Structures are given as C-alpha cells and as structure tokens.
Amino acid sequence: MPEKPYDHTSIELKWCERFADANLFEVTEDPSRPKYYLLEMLPYPSGTLHVGHIRNYTIGDALARYKWMRGFNVIHPMGWDAFGLPAENAAIANKRHPRDWTLSNIAKMKQQHRRYGFSYDWSREVSTCEPEYYRWNQWFFLKMYEKGLAYRKKALVNWCPECATVLANEQVVDGCCWRHESTPVEQRALEQWFLKITAYADELLSAIGELEAGWPERVLAMQRNWIGRSEGAEADFTLVASGHKVRVFTTRIDTIFGATCVILAPEHPLVDELGSPDVKAEAKRMIDSRAAKGPGDIEKEGAFTGLHAQSPFGGPPVPVWIGNFVLTGYGTGAIMAVPAHDERDFEFCRKYGIPVRPVIRPVDGELAREDTIAAFPDDGILENSGEFSGLTSAEARRRMCAQAEAGGFGTHAVTFRIKDWGISRQRYWGTPIPIIHCPKCGSVPVPEQDLPVVLPVNIEITGRGRSPLENVPEFVQTACPRCGAAARRETDTMDTFIDSSWYFYRYCDAHNSQAPFDSAKIAYWFPIDQYIGGVEHAILHLIYSRFFTKMMRDLGLITNSEPATRLFTQGMVIKDGRKMSKSVGNVVSADEMAERYGTDTARLFALFAAPPEKDLDWQFSGVEGAYRFLSRVYRLVTRNADAARDAAPAPPAGDADKAVLRKLHQTIARITEDFDSRWHFNTSIAALMELMNEITEHESALTPGCIASLLPNVVLLLGPFAPYLAEELWEELGRPGPLCKQSWPVFDAALAQDDSVEVAVQVNGKVRARITVPHDTGKEALEAAALADPRVKTHVDGKQVVKLITVPGKLVNIVVKG
RNA sequence: GCCCGGGUGGCGAAACCGGCAGACGCAACGGACUUAAAAUCCGUUUUCUCGCAAGAGGAGUGCGGGUUCAAGUCCCGCCCCGGGCACCA
Numbered sequence: 001m002p003e004k005p006y007d008h009t010s011i012e013l014k015w016c017e018r019f020a021d022a023n024l025f026e027v028t029e030d031p032s033r034p035k036y037y038l039l040e041m042l043p044y045p046s047g048t049l050h051v052g053h054i055r056n057y058t059i060g061d062a063l064a065r066y067k068w069m070r071g072f073n074v075i076h077p078m079g080w081d082a083f084g085l086p087a088e089n090a091a092i093a094n095k096r097h098p099r100d101w102t103l104s105n106i107a108k109m110k111q112q113h114r115r116y117g118f119s120y121d122w123s124r125e126v127s128t129c130e131p132e133y134y135r136w137n138q139w140f141f142l143k144m145y146e147k148g149l150a151y152r153k154k155a156l157v158n159w160c161p162e163c164a165t166v167l168a169n170e171q172v173v174d175g176c177c178w179r180h181e182s183t184p185v186e187q188r189a190l191e192q193w194f195l196k197i198t199a200y201a202d203e204l205l206s207a208i209g210e211l212e213a214g215w216p217e218r219v220l221a222m223q224r225n226w227i228g229r230s231e232g233a234e235a236d237f238t239l240v241a242s243g244h245k246v247r248v249f250t251t252r253i254d255t256i257f258g259a260t261c262v263i264l265a266p267e268h269p270l271v272d273e274l275g276s277p278d279v280k281a282e283a284k285r286m287i288d289s290r291a292a293k294g295p296g297d298i299e300k301e302g303a304f305t306g307l308h309a310q311s312p313f314g315g316p317p318v319p320v321w322i323g324n325f326v327l328t329g330y331g332t333g334a335i336m337a338v339p340a341h342d343e344r345d346f347e348f349c350r351k352y353g354i355p356v357r358p359v360i361r362p363v364d365g366e367l368a369r370e371d372t373i374a375a376f377p378d379d380g381i382l383e384n385s386g387e388f389s390g391l392t393s394a395e396a397r398r399r400m401c402a403q404a405e406a407g408g409f410g411t412h413a414v415t416f417r418i419k420d421w422g423i424s425r426q427r428y429w430g431t432p433i434p435i436i437h438c439p440k441c442g443s444v445p446v447p448e449q450d451l452p453v454v455l456p457v458n459i460e461i462t463g464r465g466r467s468p469l470e471n472v473p474e475f476v477q478t479a480c481p482r483c484g485a486a487a488r489r490e491t492d493t494m495d496t497f498i499d500s501s502w503y504f505y506r507y508c509d510a511h512n513s514q515a516p517f518d519s520a521k522i523a524y525w526f527p528i529d530q531y532i533g534g535v536e537h538a539i540l541h542l543i544y545s546r547f548f549t550k551m552m553r554d555l556g557l558i559t560n561s562e563p564a565t566r567l568f569t570q571g572m573v574i575k576d577g578r579k580m581s582k583s584v585g586n587v588v589s590a591d592e593m594a595e596r597y598g599t600d601t602a603r604l605f606a607l608f609a610a611p612p613e614k615d616l617d618w619q620f621s622g623v624e625g626a627y628r629f630l631s632r633v634y635r636l637v638t639r640n641a642d643a644a645r646d647a648a649p650a651p652p653a654g655d656a657d658k659a660v661l662r663k664l665h666q667t668i669a670r671i672t673e674d675f676d677s678r679w680h681f682n683t684s685i686a687a688l689m690e691l692m693n694e695i696t697e698h699e700s701a702l703t704p705g706c707i708a709s710l711l712p713n714v715v716l717l718l719g720p721f722a723p724y725l726a727e728e729l730w731e732e733l734g735r736p737g738p739l740c741k742q743s744w745p746v747f748d749a750a751l752a753q754d755d756s757v758e759v760a761v762q763v764n765g766k767v768r769a770r771i772t773v774p775h776d777t778g779k780e781a782l783e784a785a786a787l788a789d790p791r792v793k794t795h796v797d798g799k800q801v802v803k804l805i806t807v808p809g810k811l812v813n814i815v816v817k818g
Numbered sequence: 819g820c821c822c823g824g825g826u827g828g829c830g831a832a833a834c835c836g837g838c839a840g841a842c843g844c845a846a847c848g849g850a851c852u853u854a855a856a857a858u859c860c861g862u863u864u865u866c867u868c869g870c871a872a873g874a875g876g877a878g879u880g881c882g883g884g885u886u887c888a889a890g891u892c893c894c895g896c897c898c899c900g901g902g903c904a905c906c907a
Contacts, residue, residue: 005857218822218902225821225903232907250907263907300905325905335907344905417906538902608843609830615900622830625843628858635858673834683832686842693842696859760838765888767838805887811837815887 003639006631008598036072041533045105049590052573055606065720069744077507079126128499135452136516138434158185194420214566228417235410237309249331254396257385258359259336267328312409346375428468430493438480438487501548528564535569571615600722607681650705656698657706663694665752760811786812
C-alpha cells in the first residue's frame with residue numbers, strides 16, 4: 001500500500017468524535033487491581049487554555065496512559081476552580097452575570113480538553129461554584145466551628161484596594177497582592193473569620209519528614225520556612241514603678257543576664273496603658289511609617305518610654321523602649337535586647353547608647369569586652385550570669401526554663417511564624433459563610449439541614465462599597481435559628497482556597513448528596529499517588545490542603561494524614577524568553593496549536609523540548625520538528641501496513657531484522673525506565689526518534705514477519721505521547737482497539753542484546769582507538785585486542801605498561817610509564 | 819544574609835552508579851528530486867593547529883585548586899543566573 005500523507009486534522013477529529021460519548025477512562029473501585037490516583041491541579045476557568053496548561057496536562061496524561069497500559073486502575077479526574085474574583089471583574093466590564101461568564105468559560109475549556117483527548121473520567125467532574133459542591137465547604141466550616149477551629153475576631157488584616165477584599169497572609173507577596181503585583185496591601189482592623197491552621201502547625205511541620213521521599217525539596221523547604229517553628233522561652237520582666245509584667249519571648253534565655261533593655265512593639269498594649277502622650281505619638285508615627293514603607297529594610301528606630309523593668313533572674317533594672325523592628329504579631333510583641341549576642345539588638349543599642357554586656361564566651365575563647373564591635377551570636381559558656389555561670393548555653397537554657405516554671409515567672413515556649421488562615425472575603429462570587437448574626441444570640445451557625453446557604457442570583461456587581469451581598473435584602477434578612485428573632489446573615493464569602501483544599505476527595509464520590517463523600521471510597525483511592533502542578537502553590541494551596549486533610553482525619557472522615565505521597569512541580573512555559581501574558585501579547589493558545597499542527601504535535605513538543613521540571617521556551621521551529629517526526633511515523637506505518645497485517649509476527653530473519661528488533665527492544669527498555677523513574681519524556685521521545693531512524697535505514701531489507709512484530713510495538717510506544725495518531729495507526733494495522741487499553745510492550749533482553757560492542761581504548765586516560773569486539777568478549781581477550789591495535793601501539797611501544805584498567809563492554813585504559 | 823535549584827556547541831538538550839562529552843531535535847550550510855518553490859530524502863556541523871587529502875595532534879562542560887588510572891559527574895574555595903525566605907527575637 002502506498003504511504004498516505006499525514007492529515008492531522010481529520011485523524012484527530014475522527015477519534016475525538018468516536019470517543020466523545022464513550023467515556024473511555026471511567027473507573028470504579030476495583031479491589032482486584034492496583035489503584036493509581038493521578039491528579040493535576042484543577043484550573044481556574046479563565047476562558048481559554050494556553051500551552052502552559054497543555055504541558056501540565058500532557059505530563060499527567062502520558063503517565064495516566066502508561067499506567068493504564070500497565071494494568072493499573074487509574075483514577076484521573078478533572079474539575080474547575082470556579083469561584084473567584086475574575087468572574088466579578090468580568091461582570092463589571094461586560095455586564096454579564098459571574099455565573100454565566102464562568103459556566104460558558106467552563107464549557108469552552110472543556111471542549112478544548114476534549115479536543116486534546118486527555119484521559120479524564122468526566123463522570124467525576126466537579127465545579128466548585130455549584131451548590132452541590134460548596135454546600136460541603138459550608139458543612140466543613142460548621143464542623144470546624146463546633147470544634148473551635150473556625151472563629152471570628154477583630155484583627156489587623158491585609159486589604160487589597162484593587163480586589164476590595166481581605167487577603168490571607170499567604171496571598172501577600174512582597175507586601176503586595178498576589179493578583180496585583182504592584183498594589184501594596186493595606187492593614188485594616190476588621191472582624192474576620194479565621195481557620196485555626198496553627199492548631200496543626202506542629203504536625204504540618206513534623207509530618208514533612210514523611211513527604212521527603214516524594215515531594216520536591218524546595219517545596220518542603222518553603223513550607224518549613226513558612227511554618228517557622230522556633231523553640232525558646234517566655235519570661236516576665238516586672239515594671240519597677242507599677243509592678244506590671246512584661247512578657248518577652250526569646251530563643252536565648254541563656255543570655256538574659258546580658259539583657260540591657262526591654263523593647264516593646266509600637267502596638268504593644270502597655271504603650272497605650274502607660275505611655276506618655278509623647279511616647280504614644282511616637283508609637284503611632286512608627287506604625288504609620290511602617291505601613292507606608294511596606295516591606296524591606298527599614299532603619300531601626302526607638303524611643304525610651306521612661307519606664308524601667310526588672311529581670312526575673314535579678315540584676316539591675318533596665319530601661320523599657322519601644323522599637324519599630326519589634327513585631328506585634330510574633331511571640332509576645334516584646335523582646336529583651338541582648339546587644340552582646342544578637343546583631344539586631346546590637347545595632348539598636350549602639351544607635352541609642354544602650355550598654356553592651358557580654359555574658360557568653362566562645363567554648364575555646366575569651367569573653368568579649370564591653371566595647372566590642374560585633375555581637376557574638378553563637379552558643380558558648382555563660383559568664384557573669386550568677387549561679388548559671390560556667391554552664392553551656394544548652395544546659396543553661398534547660399535549667400533557666402525549669403527555674404522560670406518553678407518560680408511562675410516564665411515557661412518553655414514554642415512560637416510559630418504561621419498565623420491562622422483569614423478566610424473572610426468581602427466579595428460575591430464565593431461560598432457564603434453559614435453564620436447568622438442575631439442581636440440576642442450573637443453568631444449562630446446555620447443548622448446543617450438548612451445547607452446549602454445558596455448564593456443569590458439576583459445581584460448587581462459594581463465593584464464599589466462593601467460586600468455585594470449586603471445589598472441583597474432577601475439574602476441578608478433572616479431569622480435566628482436559635483431564638484427566631486430577626487437576624488442578619490453573614491455577608492462575607494469564603495476564600496476560594498477553601499474550595500481547592502479538598503476537591504480531590506470529592507472526585508472520589510462526586511455526586512454524593514448525603515455527605516461530602518463516602519469514606520470507603522476514599523479509603524480505596526487515597527492517598528493521591530501523584531499530584532502535578534505549579535510550584536507557585538507551595539505555600540498556598542498545598543499547605544491548606546495538608547491542613548484540611550488533617551482536619552478531616554480528626555473528624556473521622558478519612559484515615560490518611562497527608563493528601564498526596566508524591567508531588568511533581570512542572571516548569572513554566574515561556575515564550576521568547578519571558579513569561580506568557582496577555583499584556584505582553586505572547587500567549588500561545590491551545591486552539592492555535594490544535595489547528596496549525598494538531599494536538600498530538602502540541603503534546604509531543606511539550607514533552608520533547610525539555611525535561612518536565614524545567615522551564616520550556618515555546619519555539620515554533622521546534623514544533624515543526626515534532627510535526628515532521630509524527631508525519632514520518634505516519635508515512636512509515638501506512639506504507640507498511642499491508643505487510644504488518646498480512647504476515648504473522650516472526651523472529652528476525654536477517655541482519656536488518658535483527659538490527660531493528662534490537663533497537664525496538666532497547667527502546668522499550670529506555671521508555672519503560674523513563675516512565676518508572678524519572679519522567680524524562682524528552683529522552684523517551686528521543687529514543688523513539690532513534691528507533692525511527694534505525695527502521696528507515698533498514699526498511700527496504702525487512703521481512704514481512706519482522707514488520708508484523710515491529711510496527712504494532714512502535715505504535716504502542718507512541719500511544720502515551722501522541723494518542724490520536726497511535727489510535728489511527730493501530731486501526732491501520734488492523735488491530736482491535738482501542739489502543740489505549742492494550743498492554744504495554746514486553747521487553748525481550750535476548751533480542752535487545754548487541755552482537756558486538758565498541759570499546760574505547762585509552763592510554764593514560766586519553767582515547768587513542770575504538771575497537772569493535774563481540775559483546776561477550778572476556779577481560780583478557782579484550783585487553784589483548786586493545787594492546788594489539790596499531791594506533792594504541794604507537795603510544796605504548798617503548799614504554800612500560802604499569803596497569804590495565806578494563807571495564808568490559810566500555811573501555812580499556814592502559815597506564816604506561818617512561 | 820540564609821535555604822533551594824542551575825551554569826555543557828549557534829539554540830533546546832543528552833550523558834541515570836566516576837568510564838568514549840555533545841545522543842535526539844532545531845537552526846545553518848552543501849547535495850538529490852523539481853521548470854521552480856514547498857514538501858521529502860542524503861550529507862556536514864564543539865573548537866583550534868598541521869595537511870591537497872585520507873588523516874594526525876591539541877584544547878574543551880562558569881572560574882581556581884584537589885582526589886583518581888579516569889572528573890560534566892566526587893571534595894575544597896570562588897563567580898554568575900533563577901527561585902524562596904528575610905529585623906520572626
């Protein structure tokens with residue numbers, strides 16, 4: 001049969017349509033097969049897929065198809081992170097309802113997904129903006145409220161003027177909104193709902209150890225950093241004049257005899273209570289200037305309060321200052337300054353002429369003098385510290401903590417940098433917080449049977465004022481569930497990161513109307529075997545998800561403590577050396593690729609151009625190369641399809657047969673290895689290209705029996721990377737489909753074995769010759785052959801052979817002297 | 819400042835356990851086919867020196883040292899790029 005030209009469009013549309021209603025990848029629990037839960041982070045339905053999405057999903061899809069072919073029961077779901085601000089902005093700009101806008105975007109993107117043929121089980125699709133989904137957000141909220149894990153308090157919170165809403169700490173990047181990178185967030189004091197993620201701070205940190213085998217080190221490092229556990233002590237200083245206690249937190253209680261002042265954060269309550277008008281004014285100035293400057297280096301400033309305090313361990317009273325570098329939200333909001341042993345304290349005290357009192361000497365050195373020019377921040381031996389003098393820092397910390405606890409003036413203490421998760425948003429397009437404010441009963445949870453609290457549809461979004469829900473009387477006005485009196489509904493909605501904190505559980509039981517899911521189904525599918533997504537969620541989504549999992553475990557809903565055993569963070573797709581963005585105008589859309597080159601080509605290029613964890617520059621010349629390759633495969637298979645169909649597969653019958661079958665089995669080994677360990681699909685595809693080169697070279701000499709055993713395997717190997725083309729060629733070969741449900745090719749070591757190998761011969765480490773010998777040549781025969789080579793002889797003759805190093809099948813190194 | 823990555827041809831990259839550096843692809847150049855072009859196919863392509871040539875020799879994986887028969891790979895000290903954290907007491 002003559003070869004056919006590769007018409008990607010008709011092939012891809014044919015199979016796309018043929019599989020449209022089949023839901024080929026629908027799965028159910030099946031205890032007889034090993035399960036594999038493969039998950040890619042769900043997208044925000046912005047309206048169009050670009051090649052960055054395509055790369056992400058293609059990595060997962062190749063793996064899913066491979067696992068299917070290896071006999072796993074693969075759950076591979078997809079859904080939509082459908083709540084969020086862009087829908088409201090679009091509503092303002094286009095006068096469209098956020099819901100319409102979102103749903104039409106979802107429809108469009110789902111169409112694109114289908115066009116690309118990703119192997120999802122669409123029966124499990126989840127949209128987080130549907131009441132069937134978000135009612136369970138509300139349910140989890142109520143469960144947490146019962147356990148004291150959800151609470152309301154007035155606090156200083158991050159306010160993004162652009163979003164007109166509050167942000168969580170995790171959503172503030174360099175002092176600016178994560179969505180508006182040049183908009184500094186403001187601090188506002190508001191009544192807000194919080195989730196007590198700090199209750200799990202210790203476990204979130206310690207369980208990182210269990211993730212080390214499967215999560216990227218840098219993600220874990222970022223989480224450790226964010227949680228920021230620090231172990232130390234709290235101790236009470238006593239104000240000399242009034243007897244007030246000032247509690248300080250320190251990791252270096254062993255240096256307390258070197259404390260030469262106490263410094264309060266400008267927001268510290270004692271400033272308000274005892275400060276003179278001047279001091280209060282100074283504190284306010286510090287607070288304002290810190291807010292104005294934002295993050296970064298600020299000059300240390302302080303002011304003396306006029307007060308003095310006494311250390312609980314004795315010694316002379318020290319002055320009490322306020323300092324702009326002392327944070328109110330960390331520790332106790334007050335510190336003891338030990339300039340001799342802390343660089344920041346040193347800088348501050350030097351600036352204001354506060355004395356430096358060294359109390360720690362290096363283990364093998366002298367105590368620093370009081371006029372030292374630098375702090376000594378390391379552990380050492382205590383001096384001038386009363387009964388503790390002579391102890392090591394570590395021992396002193398233990399004894400001082402014990403004494404503080406015994407004396408009731410202090411305690412061992414652990415402090416975390418992570419704060420509770422502020423989830424209130426003054427926006428419309430999110431999950432309503434299921435709380436009713438009653439003038440008599442206070443905050444009353446909506447009874448479980450009244451869920452969901454449905455987001456009203458009739459709404460006007462203006463982008464001005466406070467929460468849009470406040471303007472919907474039929475939503476706001478309600479009765480108190482407890483006493484029946486007229487009451488107001490909470491009008492804040494939840495942070496959309498709640499939605500994505502547990503969606504992967506819902507996939508396991510997506511249509512359950514009685515519960516968020518059936519625990520037995522979770523027990524079968526969980527944990528996620530492989531999670532794939534962008535590293536930008538390292539301390540947002542990924543830490544919230546871990547928190548939710550632990551919370552759900554403690555509610556008795558699930559038994560796993562971590563959501564995912566393995567995490568893969570893929571690199572970004574860039575274009576012309578920069579991040580793709582609408583404003584730069586360098587976004588490559590999925591549709592454009594599908595039309596110009598086909599989805600198989602787009603997928604192949606996405607995998608071939610770089611290993612998946614690295615950034616990838618989307619070069620159209622490289623895309624052409626991928627297209628050329630698929631086109632070569634198509635033409636090769638179609639022009640040999642008759643032979644492959646009519647002949648029975650046979651063992652190799654000549655040198656050409658042997659050469660291509662050898663290469664085939666070497667390729668099977670390489671690709672299988674890539675899937676099972678490193679995911680370097682770029683080398684898998686390179687191996688396929690090498691195989692193609694080898695086949696074309698010998699094509700005219702191949703026997704029909706060889707072609708019949710060769711081509712089906714080539715097509716199977718191609719399946720995970722270019723599924724539509726592979727499906728088409730499988731049909732061309734007369735095989736019953738679908739290809740994606742066939743078994744992965746079986747490696748045959750005997751066929752893969754090279755007859756002869758090229759061995760490099762070095763003299764003193766320099767390659768002087770390459771000799772070809774039978775693959776099973778023994779060490780001695782190999783050495784003899786190496787020494788006999790004329791090119792080697794010219795470098796060895798007349799010299800003494802000191803040593804021979806032989807690596808069979810690879811090289812011989814002849815070490816000579818003289 | 820601290821913690822992660824990374825630095826290999828004109829470009830994307832490969833070399834997985836220390837064993838032939840540059841597989842595979844892109845681009846470029848030369849050739850075949852063609853009236854011509856596209857497509858396709860074949861060939862060259864790290865670099866320098868010597869040679870008409872076949873070939874021979876040297877250098878080479880950010881820089882400087884070291885270990886080793888052998889280093890892109892291991893060790894020590896630097897430089898540069900990307901990312902994260904950063905007055906957290």
